Amino acid sequence: MKVKNIYKYLIIAFAAIVLGACTNTDVDQKFDQTPTERLNARKTELNDLLLSSQEGWKAVYYTDSTQLGGFTHIFKFLPDGKVDMASDFDDDTKLHRSQYEIQTGSTVSLVFTTANKIHLLSDSNNSPTASLVGKGYLGDFQFFYYGQENGEIIFRTNRNGHEVRFVKATAQDLTDLAEGETMIQNITGTPTSPLFRLVEINDGSSIEQFEFNYNPDARFGVATSLLPGSNESHNLALSFTPTGAVVKPAIKVKGQKLSNFVYDETTTNFVATGTGGVTATIKFTNTPPSLTDDYKLLLPGRASLAFGYYPGDYIEESPTNSQLFYEEFAKINAMLPAGQSISSIQLYTNHSLGNFIYYTFVGRGAIFHFVDIIEDAAGKKIILKHKSWSGNTTAPAPAFLASFDSHLVDPNGLYVKKENFKLVYSNTVYTLTSSSSPFRMSVWLL
Amino acid sequence: MKILKIYKVITVITGVLLFSACAQEDQLTESQLDYSVPVKTDLDKWLDASFLDPYNIKVYYSWNQNLVDNSRYLFPPTIDKVQPALEVVKTIWIDSYTKIGGSDFVKKIAPREFVLVGGVNRNSTGTITLGLAEGGQRVSLFQVDYLNRSSRADVTEFIHTIQHEYVHILNQTKPFDVQAWAKLTPSGYTSSWYVEEIADSRELGFITSYARLNVMEDFAETASIILTSSKAEYDAILASVTDPVGKANIKKKEAIVVQYYKDAFNIDFYALRDEAQKNTDAVIND
Numbered sequence: 001m002k003v004k005n006i007y008k009y010l011i012i013a014f015a016a017i018v019l020g021a022c023t024n025t026d027v028d029q030k031f032d033q034t035p036t037e038r039l040n041a042r043k044t045e046l047n048d049l050l051l052s053s054q055e056g057w058k059a060v061y062y063t064d065s066t067q068l069g070g071f072t073h074i075f076k077f078l079p080d081g082k083v084d085m086a087s088d089f090d091d092d093t094k095l096h097r098s099q100y101e102i103q104t105g106s107t108v109s110l111v112f113t114t115a116n117k118i119h120l121l122s123d124s125n126n127s128p129t130a131s132l133v134g135k136g137y138l139g140d141f142q143f144f145y146y147g148q149e150n151g152e153i154i155f156r157t158n159r160n161g162h163e164v165r166f167v168k169a170t171a172q173d174l175t176d177l178a179e180g181e182t183m184i185q186n187i188t189g190t191p192t193s194p195l196f197r198l199v200e201i202n203d204g205s206s207i208e209q210f211e212f213n214y215n216p217d218a219r220f221g222v223a224t225s226l227l228p229g230s231n232e233s234h235n236l237a238l239s240f241t242p243t244g245a246v247v248k249p250a251i252k253v254k255g256q257k258l259s260n261f262v263y264d265e266t267t268t269n270f271v272a273t274g275t276g277g278v279t280a281t282i283k284f285t286n287t288p289p290s291l292t293d294d295y296k297l298l299l300p301g302r303a304s305l306a307f308g309y310y311p312g313d314y315i316e317e318s319p320t321n322s323q324l325f326y327e328e329f330a331k332i333n334a335m336l337p338a339g340q341s342i343s344s345i346q347l348y349t350n351h352s353l354g355n356f357i358y359y360t361f362v363g364r365g366a367i368f369h370f371v372d373i374i375e376d377a378a379g380k381k382i383i384l385k386h387k388s389w390s391g392n393t394t395a396p397a398p399a400f401l402a403s404f405d406s407h408l409v410d411p412n413g414l415y416v417k418k419e420n421f422k423l424v425y426s427n428t429v430y431t432l433t434s435s436s437s438p439f440r441m442s443v444w445l446l
Numbered sequence: 447m448k449i450l451k452i453y454k455v456i457t458v459i460t461g462v463l464l465f466s467a468c469a470q471e472d473q474l475t476e477s478q479l480d481y482s483v484p485v486k487t488d489l490d491k492w493l494d495a496s497f498l499d500p501y502n503i504k505v506y507y508s509w510n511q512n513l514v515d516n517s518r519y520l521f522p523p524t525i526d527k528v529q530p531a532l533e534v535v536k537t538i539w540i541d542s543y544t545k546i547g548g549s550d551f552v553k554k555i556a557p558r559e560f561v562l563v564g565g566v567n568r569n570s571t572g573t574i575t576l577g578l579a580e581g582g583q584r585v586s587l588f589q590v591d592y593l594n595r596s597s598r599a600d601v602t603e604f605i606h607t608i609q610h611e612y613v614h615i616l617n618q619t620k621p622f623d624v625q626a627w628a629k630l631t632p633s634g635y636t637s638s639w640y641v642e643e644i645a646d647s648r649e650l651g652f653i654t655s656y657a658r659l660n661v662m663e664d665f666a667e668t669a670s671i672i673l674t675s676s677k678a679e680y681d682a683i684l685a686s687v688t689d690p691v692g693k694a695n696i697k698k699k700e701a702i703v704v705q706y707y708k709d710a711f712n713i714d715f716y717a718l719r720d721e722a723q724k725n726t727d728a729v730i731n732d
Contacts, residue, residue: 007453014460021467036478080485097510098525113508115564117590119521125566125574134570136519142511159516 033046042108045146049153050077050110055085057166058173060239063121063138064162065248068128069219069238071137072177073118074169078159078446086177087117088184093177094277103142110155112141114407121226128217179242186263187238187245187270187282188216191323194284194436199223200232204277210234211281211289246268286435288415291380292429298382299375307430307443308346312422320431322440324410330405336398339363347408347432347443349373357384357408359401364383367398369405381413381435405441408432409421456697485490489528495561496536501553505532507562507590514563514586521562523590531562531604537729538605540614547713555619557611559584564591573640583613598730602674605726609670617665619711627702628661630695635660648687651695667698669703671717676723722726 030083031038050057056076062068076084077100084095093311098116103109112118120126121139128137143155143164153166210233214221219239223230237248243262250259251272257271258280270282297305309315311329333341340363349355357369370387386409397405408414413430419429419442427444434440486494489507497503506513508520516732523531540552556580566590567575578586587607593602635658636642642655652658659666672680687693707715 004450005451007450010697011453013461014457014464017464018460034478040478105511111509113510114522114528115524118584122519122521123565124519124568132517133572134568141509141521158511168597218657231721427589 003090017443018402020257034164039104039108042145043104046108046110046153049100049148051079051211053077055166055169055173055260056170059164059166059383060246061118061121061139061164062162062237062239062248062362063140063157064160065234065237067199067218068137068219069237070246070248071219072120072180072239074173074177075166076169081113082194083112083116085118086117086174088177088180089120090118091181093174093181095174108145109158110143110145117189123286128215131189132382169409176242180240183240183244183263184243184283186268189284191327191436191438193268195322195433196285196287196289197221198281198283198289200279200281200283201235201251201253202277202279202281209289212236246410247272251280253280286438289419290431291415292417293380293412294418295375295382298373298416300350300373301351301419304350304352305350306351308344308349309441309443309445310344311342312423315429318429318431318442320419320440320442322438324438325407325441328407328439332404336361336443338377344373344441345441354387355384367401369397369401369409376413379413379435381415383411383413384409385411385419407434407437410434410436410439413434447704454582456466459694468628470694489525493532496532497648501526501540501556503556503560505560513559513584514710518567519565520563520567521565523562526594527564527591528562530595531587531593532560534593534595534601534729535560535608536586538601538725539608542718542725543612546718547711551711555615557583557585557615561586562590562667563588563729566592568721571702576603577611579614580690582618585611587640595732596730598726600730601726604668605722609722610666611665614662614668616711617662622706622710624661627665627699631664634658635664638731640646645686648696649692650688651692651699653699654697665703669715672700672703672718674721674726675719677719689690727728 006156022146033041042101058074059071060070060072062070063172071087071089073085073087074095076095078084080098081099083100083102084097086093086095096116098112098114101111101113103111118139121137122141123136124134127133128134132138138160140157140159140162142158144158145165146154148154148155151168155164155166157164197214199210199212201208201210203405209226209252210223211226212221212223214236217313220235220237223234223236234249234251235249238245238367239248240246245261245263246259250257253274254276256274258278260276261270261272261280261282263270266283272280296302300307329342336342340361343362344358344360346358346360347356348358353368353370353372355371357371359367359369361367368390370389370391372387374385376383376385387393388398396402415435417433419430419431421429423429423442423443423444427446429442430445431440431442493505493507505528507525507528512717514520522531529629546609561584563586565588569575575589578596580586585608587604592600593604634647634650634652637659639647639655639658642658644655647653647655650665652660653668653671658663675683684693684696687696704715707713707718724731
C-alpha cells in the first residue's frame, strides 16, 4: 500500500473515532442506584428484617403440596450469622442452633449453611414414599428473597421455585409446636387404633363417604369417594396446629371452603365445620370402607380350602399385616418354653375333619382349634365360632394361644378379602381382618 | 504543500488531540462490593491452622450450592461434627503419609479442597455414593454427621474414600505401569460393577467390585483397601479367594502397588499401611 493511502485510511479512522465519541451512550437510569448498590441494599434489608422480630419467624413449609404435607418451622435469627431453629418434623420440637448466611448470586438469598431441623426435609436417605427415593422430602434450605407483604417475608425455594412465607412468630408458637406433635400422634394412630380412615363430607342434607388413604410420614393422603360410579377425590396435604390439622387445598362444600380441622377428643375425629350444617370429618374405623363378597368362599357347602401363614416366609412381609397382628404373634413365641416356637397358622374350611384353625410348632405337637363357620350376610363377614380344642370341648384355650386366637374367633366376625397382589409365589393372598380390633393378617391360599 | 504532507500534518494533529482527550478521567472510588472478611469462628480458626496453613487445603463445611450437585438432596454437616471428622482425616491420612513419606509429602501433593456433606448421598437407584473427587482438586466427603469414631467399620469406610481418591491424585502426579496392570485381568472389567457380588469379583482377581470399573479404579481400590485393612484382615481377604488364578492376580496387583510407591515416591507401602493402622487404632480408642 502506498504511504498516501495509509494516511488516508488513518484520517478516516480518526474521523470515525472523533465522530463516534460524540454519540451519547447515556441511557436514562431507571434506578438511581447501580445494580451492585441495589443488591447490597437488599442484602442489608433482608438481614435487618430477619433480626427485627424478637420471637423470630414462623414458616409452614410445604415442599410440594401435591404429594407432601406441611412442616412448621420457627427461626430465631441472631447476630453473627447464628440461628436458633425448631420444627415439628419429629418429636424433638426444641430450639437448636446453627448458622445462616445472606448470599448474593443471581439474587439475594437466605441460606441455612450448617445442618439443623430444616435440613431433615432434604435428606436423600430418608424419603416418605417409594417414588421419592433419593429425594428425601424435596426440601430446600436456600430461599430467594422476593420482598415483603403485610409484614410477611416472601421467599421462593432455590430448587423448584415454591413460595415460602415467613410470618412474625410469637412466644406462644414454640409451645404450640410441641402441642402440635400430639395432633400428629392422633392422626397417625397407635397399634390399637382402627386400621381404616374415612373422610365424611356433610353438605347439610346428605353425607358422602370417602376412603382416606393417608401416609403419616408424608402427611399426605388421597380421599376417594365410596359412591358407586363416582370418581371424585380430594388430595389432602396436612400441617398441624395445637388444636388439629390444616388441610391444603381446602375442601369445597356448597361454596364453602373447609380447611381447619379440629380434633375431638371423645370421638378421636378431626372435624372442619362450616355454616348451615356443612362439615368435613376425618375418622378412624374398623370396618373396611369397601366390602367384598370374598367371605362366601369359606361358607359351609363350599369346596374345601386351606389357607396358611408362615413366619420367615414372604407372607410375613405382606403390607396388609397389621402391627397388632405382629404383636400378638410375637406374644405366642414369648410365652412358649425355650426351644419351642410357632411355625405356621393355617385355616381349613369344609375339610373332612370339619372347619379348624391349625397351629403348628417347632419343638411341640400341632394344635387344632375346631370351629363352626357362620355367615353374617348383612355385615359381609364370617364368624368363626368355637367348638373344641383338638376335640376336647371343655378344655380352655392353651394360655400361649388365647390372646392371638381371640382375634380370629372374634364374635363380631372377620372380614375376608382376596388381594390383587402376589407375594413372590403364585399362591393367591387373602387377608383376614377382625371387625372389632385392628388385627389383620394375610394368608396364602394353599 | 504536497497532498501527502497535508495528510501527515492532519494525522499528527488529530492523533495528538485524540490521545490527549483522555488525560482527564474520573478517579475510581472505593469498591461497592463487600469484600470484608467474615467473622471467623473457633472452628474456622482450627481449620486454617490444621489444613489451610500447613497443607494449603481449604475445607468447606458451610453450604455453598456451587460446590455440590444441586439436583441431589444433600445437606451441610452439623457444626459439632466437622472437627471430629476432620481429626480422623488428619490422623489417619495426613499423619501416616507425613511419617512415612516425609514432612513435605502431603504439602506437595494433595487435593486443594475438601467439601463436607452431612447426609448420605443416596441415588434414586438406591445405591449410595460415598465420596467424589473432581480432577484431583476437590474431594467431597459424605455422611459426616453419621461418622461414629469408635466404630472401626465407620472410620474405615470414611477414610477409605480419602485413601482411594488420594491414590488417584498420586497416579496423576506419577503414572503407574498401566500396561502391565491391564494384562493381568483384562476380561473382568465392567461398567455394571455394582450388580456384582464382592466375593465373585475377588475370585476373578479384583479386590472389590468397584475395582472392576477400569484399570485406574482397580489400582486405587487395591491400594486403598490394603491401606485401610490390617495385615490380618488383608490376609483373610486373600484366604477367602478359592480360585488360584484370581488369588495370584490380586497378589500381582499388590506387588505393582508396592513397587509403584517405592519407585515413584520412595515409600515403603507396608510401613505406610502399618502406620495407617496404628493411627486408626488411636482414633477408635481415643
